[in-house]
Amino acid sequence: xxxxxxxxxxxxxxxxxxxxxxxxxxxxxxxxxxxxxxxxxxxxxxxxxxxxxxxxxxxxxxxxxxxxxxxxxxxxxxxxxxxxxxxxxxxxxxxxxxxxxxxxxxxxxxxxxxxxxxxxxxxxxxxxxxxxxxxxxxxxxxxxxxxxxxxxxxxxxxxxxxxxxxxxxxxxxxxxxxxxxxxxxxxxxxxxxxxxxxxxxxxxxxxxxxxxxxxxxxxxxxxxxxxxxxxxxxxxxxxxxxxxxxxxxxxxxxxxxxxxxxxxxxxxxxxxxxxxxxxxxxxxxxxxxxxxxxxxxxxxxxxxxxxxxxxxxxxxxxxxxxxxxxxxxxxxxxxxxxxxxxxxxxxxxxxxxxxxxxxxxxxxxxxxxxxxxxxxxxxxxxxxxxxxxxxxxxxxxxxxxxxxxxxxxxxxxxxxxxxxxxxxxxxxxxxxxxxxxxxxxxx
Amino acid sequence: xxxxxxxxxxxxxxxxxxxxxxxxxxxxxxxxxxxxxxxxxxxxxxxxxxxxxxxxxxxxxxxxxxxxxxxxxxxxxxxxxxxxxxxxxxxxxxxxxxxxxxxxxxxxxxxxxxxxxxxxxxxxxxxxxxxxxxxxxxxxxxxxxxxxxxxxxxxxxxxxxxxxxxxxxxxxxxxxxxxxxxxxxxxxxxxxxxxxxxxxxxxxxxxxxxxxxxxxxxxxxxxxxxxxxxxxxxxxxxxxxxxxxxxxxxxxxxxxxxxxxxxxxxxxxxxxxxxxxxxxxxxxxxxxxxxxxxxxxxxxxxxxxxxxxxxxxxxxxxxxxxxxxxxxxxxxxxxxxxxxxxxxxxxxxxxxxxxxxxxxxxxxxxxxxxxxxxxxxxxxxxxxxxxxxxxxxxxxxxxxxxxxxxxxxxxxxxxxxxxxxxxxxxxxxxxxxxxxxxxxxxxxxxxxxxxxxxxxxxxxxxxxxxxxxxxxxxxxxxxxxxxxxxxxxxxxxxxxxxxxxxxxxxxxxx
Numbered sequence: 001x002x003x004x005x006x007x008x009x010x011x012x013x014x015x016x017x018x019x020x021x022x023x024x025x026x027x028x029x030x031x032x033x034x035x036x037x038x039x040x041x042x043x044x045x046x047x048x049x050x051x052x053x054x055x056x057x058x059x060x061x062x063x064x065x066x067x068x069x070x071x072x073x074x075x076x077x078x079x080x081x082x083x084x085x086x087x088x089x090x091x092x093x094x095x096x097x098x099x100x101x102x103x104x105x106x107x108x109x110x111x112x113x114x115x116x117x118x119x120x121x122x123x124x125x126x127x128x129x130x131x132x133x134x135x136x137x138x139x140x141x142x143x144x145x146x147x148x149x150x151x152x153x154x155x156x157x158x159x160x161x162x163x164x165x166x167x168x169x170x171x172x173x174x175x176x177x178x179x180x181x182x183x184x185x186x187x188x189x190x191x192x193x194x195x196x197x198x199x200x201x202x203x204x205x206x207x208x209x210x211x212x213x214x215x216x217x218x219x220x221x222x223x224x225x226x227x228x229x230x231x232x233x234x235x236x237x238x239x240x241x242x243x244x245x246x247x248x249x250x251x252x253x254x255x256x257x258x259x260x261x262x263x264x265x266x267x268x269x270x271x272x273x274x275x276x277x278x279x280x281x282x283x284x285x286x287x288x289x290x291x292x293x294x295x296x297x298x299x300x301x302x303x304x305x306x307x308x309x310x311x312x313x314x315x316x317x318x319x320x321x322x323x324x325x326x327x328x329x330x331x332x333x334x335x336x337x338x339x340x341x342x343x344x345x346x347x348x349x350x351x352x353x354x355x356x357x358x359x360x361x362x363x364x365x366x367x368x369x370x371x372x373x374x375x376x377x378x379x380x381x382x383x384x385x386x387x388x389x390x391x392x393x394x395x396x397x398x399x400x401x402x403x404x405x406x407x408x409x410x411x412x413x414x415x416x417x418x419x420x421x422x423x424x425x426x427x428x429x430x431x432x433x434x435x436x437x438x439x440x441x442x443x
Numbered sequence: 444x445x446x447x448x449x450x451x452x453x454x455x456x457x458x459x460x461x462x463x464x465x466x467x468x469x470x471x472x473x474x475x476x477x478x479x480x481x482x483x484x485x486x487x488x489x490x491x492x493x494x495x496x497x498x499x500x501x502x503x504x505x506x507x508x509x510x511x512x513x514x515x516x517x518x519x520x521x522x523x524x525x526x527x528x529x530x531x532x533x534x535x536x537x538x539x540x541x542x543x544x545x546x547x548x549x550x551x552x553x554x555x556x557x558x559x560x561x562x563x564x565x566x567x568x569x570x571x572x573x574x575x576x577x578x579x580x581x582x583x584x585x586x587x588x589x590x591x592x593x594x595x596x597x598x599x600x601x602x603x604x605x606x607x608x609x610x611x612x613x614x615x616x617x618x619x620x621x622x623x624x625x626x627x628x629x630x631x632x633x634x635x636x637x638x639x640x641x642x643x644x645x646x647x648x649x650x651x652x653x654x655x656x657x658x659x660x661x662x663x664x665x666x667x668x669x670x671x672x673x674x675x676x677x678x679x680x681x682x683x684x685x686x687x688x689x690x691x692x693x694x695x696x697x698x699x700x701x702x703x704x705x706x707x708x709x710x711x712x713x714x715x716x717x718x719x720x721x722x723x724x725x726x727x728x729x730x731x732x733x734x735x736x737x738x739x740x741x742x743x744x745x746x747x748x749x750x751x752x753x754x755x756x757x758x759x760x761x762x763x764x765x766x767x768x769x770x771x772x773x774x775x776x777x778x779x780x781x782x783x784x785x786x787x788x789x790x791x792x793x794x795x796x797x798x799x800x801x802x803x804x805x806x807x808x809x810x811x812x813x814x815x816x817x818x819x820x821x822x823x824x825x826x827x828x829x830x831x832x833x834x835x836x837x838x839x840x841x842x843x844x845x846x847x848x849x850x851x852x853x854x855x856x857x858x859x860x861x862x863x864x865x866x867x868x869x870x871x872x873x874x875x876x877x878x879x880x881x882x883x884x885x886x887x888x889x890x891x892x893x894x895x896x897x898x899x900x901x902x903x904x905x906x907x908x909x910x911x912x913x914x915x916x917x918x919x920x921x922x923x924x925x926x927x928x929x930x931x932x933x934x935x936x937x938x939x940x941x942x943x944x945x946x947x948x949x950x951x952x953x
């Protein structure tokens with residue numbers, strides 16, 4: 001028997017533990033560190049870094065607070081806490097029926113009642129992050145691949161790949177057609193995976209898109225569905241921003257496409273949802289998987305043991321989301337406020353001479369700074385990003401961290417701050433653009 | 444085992460290669476058979492079932508059948524091989540019994556013929572205290588008040604995934620308190636997770652690669668098979684303990700299991716302990732803790748100590764945490780990781796609060812990042828900070844809980860004794876480990892499962908059979924008594940009596 005003679009503290013860690021797949025060394029996260037070290041504050045630190053890299057929705061907190069103020073039973077199980085016992089002991093991975101029912105209703109409302117959701121097909125997870133990872137574990141084996149359209153949410157590199165051992169193969173989209181997914185791009189990605197000897201197990205789309213801030217058209221959704229049927233693979237539709245569309249009529253859910261086809265081929269489709277964006281409650285850790293595939297539902301449910309939602313939280317949200325008056329008003333008001341914010345930032349950027357992709361959803365806009373690049377490369381983009389972070393003191397997300405194939409695009413969040421702070425950010429951008437004009441004139 | 448595959452392809456008829464590859468393959472195959480025979484546990488009267496035999500054996504059987512599954516997909520579109528095994532109907536009596544009991548739950552008044560649940564280690568003895576605290580302290584909303592104004596911002600927004608510092612501080616204090624104040628816990632070495640279940644899984648992901656293994660003393664908590672193996676691909680190697688020494692762990696057994704496993708090419712990355720033990724309920728002595736640490740250092744492996752029942756003591760023995768031993772001696776702390784949770788000691792399994800406590804900065808760094816997949820919900824964190832900081836309440840709770848636990852344990856064990864069923868010596872936990880081997884028709888796993896089935900379907904009580912816990916001796920059952928009221932005990936005993944009355948006259952002998 002070999003006795004390994006090593007330093008005492010060199011006990012080995014796993015590959016997962018030492019891998020860099022968590023991606024926290026990328027610029028996406030480096031900007032956050034800069035913000036953490038010098039955060040902007042309206043009163044105490046007006047020269048600090050303004051966080052525009054975090055897609056959080058703070059525009060509708062007052063609506064939530066009002067509800068909780070008026071409905072104590074949501075947070076206290078009623079007077080004398082009679083329902084508390086069952087709730088505190090409840091750790092069933094099926095989740096509270098009342099909560100699943102409320103989530104199904106809420107998802108239906110967001111889609112204008114055009115589709116119905118069955119509460120028994122809802123699997124609860126502690127956040128959409130866990131939902132996406134869980135689905136990946138279920139749909140793909142280590143070494144298999146998922147196709148994901150670019151640009152995509154940087155967190156996917158971690159959530160879909162880190163512990164699962166699954167690979168991401170990008171479906172390249174570009175600005176020539178507003179970054180829409182085309183059948184050619186789908187096929188090219190599939191071939192690319194095959195040439196690397198990777199088995200493609202599914203496609204993951206985000207609709208509305210992060211970072212583009214736009215919804216996917218129904219003709220494209222149909223193309224994608226045809227493609228996955230043809231290749232006999234899965235389709236995961238992350239619809240986490242579905243309630244954050246500026247106008248109710250513009251979002252088409254994959255559920256509607258399926259309904260139009262009488263749910264033929266539905267067993268390969270899975271929808272991910274969460275309350276982190278639409279309801280602005282990322283701290284609550286509430287995510288769901290909605291699957292039309294019975295085996296996926298069963299398996300996901302069992303796997304959800306690793307990521308259950310606190311029964312206290314389920315109870316609170318079941319109360320809140322079953323209140324039709326509250327949800328109607330919330331959805332409508334939230335949309336209006338996000339729309340207003342979007343208009344504000346687009347106008348502000350336009351005045352500064354910056355164009356954005358036409359958006360209709362989400363908590364951010366997709367800004368085109370390619371004319372400002374020293375060189376049309378990733379390096380050029382990162383240089384510009386650095387200047388914006390350290391001189392203009394704005395943390396925005398560079399397109400390269402979203403795997404965008406064209407350099408110079410940036411994602412800018414607008415809903416995680418007050419209107420006043422957004423005005424300050426726009427002023428800084430304006431000033432920055434003015435200075436550059438002066439510089440280029442003097443060159 | 445991948446190496447078996449070439450033989451399969453030869454046998455399936457790649458004709459031309461036969462002579463060149465048959466002889467070495469045949470030799471190799473017979474070597475595997477030889478090794479397989481020598482790998483199985485000590486001889487029993489019946490051959491071991493897949494749950495108690497070496498995991499390699501079970502894996503080999505699964506590998507050959509899995510190749511057929513690949514060509515046949517479920518529905519039309521394929522799901523992963525991981526998912527296929529998880530999707531299968533659950534065959535373990537542990538889960539079947541839990542399901543049955545929850546479908547037809549006993550209630551003294553409204554459903555007196557329902558199934559009495561003795562298979563879920565939940566503590567309901569002090570619920571009234573928690574309910575009282577809730578109704579007195581939940582007057583203000585969980586969202587908290589900021590200058591009299593309701594402010595949801597504090598809990599709605601993204602929190603640190605590994606838990607707020609306030610809750611870590613409160614948990615550190617609570618853990619220290621329930622372990623008798625003998626050790627202090629540092630909040631900065633804590634990672635909070637949505638229950639102890641993901642705490643165990645996260646640690647496995649950090650400490651071992653797919654195909655590696657942990658040594659685990661038997662009998663063990665059936666949930667470990669899920670927590671450790673489901674998604675990580677890490678194996679569990681049982682280290683059998685026996686009733687002759689009250690299921691105490693021995694270093695010799697650890698060593699033997701370690702060596703055997705190593706010989707077959709599997710790397711052991713650590714030991715997974717439960718202390719207090721589940722299902723037996725005994726404690727690891729200070730000396731044993733030293734010995735385990737020595738062993739771990741010699742083999743350069745990790746130690747995970749699941750101490751979730753540390754606050755559920757009813758005996759007179761002293762509980763010694765792994766953390767306490769590390770504090771006092773010069774052991775290498777980098778290999779030790781402790782798991783805890785509020786599901787047992789504070790009876791709040793629904794709230795999902797678990798702890799990874801580690802001395803290894805690299806493990807903490809990785810675990811912290813992994814908690815994004817299983818964080819504690821913010822309103823729950825807020826509620827618990829409030830509760831755990833109420834020193835007077837916690838003091839009263841711990842005292843009362845211990846007293847009621849002692850009482851229930853004594854009554855239940857005495858009741859079983861009256862049926863000539865003796866229990867293993869134990870000092871903690873929410874259950875007792877009962878020896879019903881005299882009541883089974885054949886001294887085998889089959890006999891044990893027949894009794895389990897009779898107890899469940901005739902007696903209408905759900906207990907956990909030892910085979911589900913990988914116990915090497917048939918006839919032992921885990922019975923949780925903390926979901927009962929005192930009045931329920933005679934009912935349980937009567938049902939046991941009725942269920943076994945035709946099988947044996949042993950109930951009458953002494």
